[in-house]
Amino acid sequence: MRYSLPPLNSFRAFECVARHMSFAKAANELGLTPSALSYQVKMLEDQLQTQLFTRLNRAIELTSAGHRLLPGVEAGLENFSEAVARIKGVDEDKVLVISTGPGTASKVIAPRIYRFMEVYPEIELRISANLKLVDFYRDDVDLGLRFGRGPYPGLHIDFLAQDFLTPMCAPRLANEMNEPTDLKNFTLLHEDSMATFLNAPGWKEWLKTAGISRTSWSEKGMHFSQIDHAQDAAIEGAGVILGRKVLCAHDARLGLLAKPFDFEIPATAHYMLVGLENSFQKHKCKAFIDWIKSELNELCLS
Template identity: 40%
Template sequence: MSDRLPPLTALRAFDAAARHMSFAKAAEELHVTPAALSFQIKSLEEHLGQPLFRRLNRAVELTEAGRILAPGAAEGFTTLQTAWAATRRFQRIGTLTLTAGPALTAKWLAPRLFEFARLHPDIELRLSASLKVIDLRRDDVDAAIRFGISDDADLASYAARPDWVTPIMTPELHERFQTPESLRDAPLIFDDSLFKVAPGCDWPSWFRAVGMSYSPATGTHFSQPDHAIDAACAGLGVALGRRPLIIKDVSEGRLVAPFKVAVQTEARFRFICLPEAKDRPQIAAFREWFFAEIEKTAHMWDDFEIIPEKELGRP
């Protein structure tokens, strides 16, 4: 038996068949005929000098040799795919593929992207609005904007300003509810996503921040923050809005944030990318623009009292 590696096509055929435990499904994945795939695996077995599969009546199963080879073959092809994807991204000097959450995309990014395009007409931005967990080394993504407590080990991570929440409502609704105490009688809106990323920033915490002991039990619940904000814009009730997600509606008068008290969370937005990619021109350009845009509106909240949620405790 030779120590020389067998042909890559034969190993790829084996890897697909071992994953699917089916020659037919493996052939379909590789866009070859089952006969061609079977030939590749047979040539691999001849190269090795022993069978890798037991051919049963309507199925196949791995032999002991096949079970030994399968994990290494899978890992090898994953490594190759990762390296190939990274090499392709390196070539795309004029393209930036970015992912950000749907709420940030709709409420903050999309209304501002014309400015980035004006400043960088040579960069083609491809934006995916998704909360999917990504692997920047494997997935076809250059950078991501994520919200939460940092868990960005082995990545280049740049944190934005601390985030916070404050009550928001339409100007018409504010005419009826002009004090924090009056919110006891207001229709409240709950953004349930806050419990996942910022559990200390809820209605009871905000009421404690203004000196009230009140835990509202009823209201309208939404699973996404932009939906809760849209409901507030429609006059459904009073919502707790996060700073970057409410700024456009507040600045354009659809909403007001009248009470000037906010609860700050330890969670925040971060711009993340691979360490070796942080200085690529298109990534550096977007990162610098992103943080500059945040600073443009930071003054809007200068008269707010911002109270860290960890100082409020629990009831």
């Protein structure tokens, strides 16, 4: 049975308000005035003869009817997008766009991407490497491969693996160290983005866990904004990085990095895939999920 549906713009307005939980932010995204946006949502509520939002003093909430309606609207808008792409000659099920951080792109995906291509030659994998947050409703991205703790409101999350921190450096430097206190004689390399975004443990925490209480020298050294830059500096012998085990695994296998000590601590963050729930059901996304889980499992055991 088919029903007389409200205008498509009213569904788009509802979805946008529900995603932001803000009429003002939704109006800004859609290029509408708040009053015009409110009218579209009100028109949808009138035609459905039910209230979709509860208006509070400084916030809004979805009603039970709004919660029931939202998944269908999200899926419908996604289907519209895919239908338009097919008309334009783009087979969306063969183009897979993954957003991830530069470090994960260069140290995990790039060295092993040939394995994905061998198993799934029909899928065109595109990697968008940056740290900005993705709007999965507006950006041309299927899944985000993230290293963090979340939360990511409104998105489906698939936890993949945890990483661990341990000193890593060029093999010739590792051969000069016998115990953790020897680190004070070397340049420590710091990657600041984890501390900034994740409040993650650093050199000070690793040294204290290793039994070194006086760590006034732990903040000295060279600071980098990207983990892969700090890791490359360590490869060239510039100093010692508190490396992430998964990110360092490929360079360690090549003999470019070595662990002077076996002791490691949890990074307090996880690798995870995030995106719209219906994206996880697509063939191309399932293929990537299976592949990256296998690769991370292998790297974690390195």
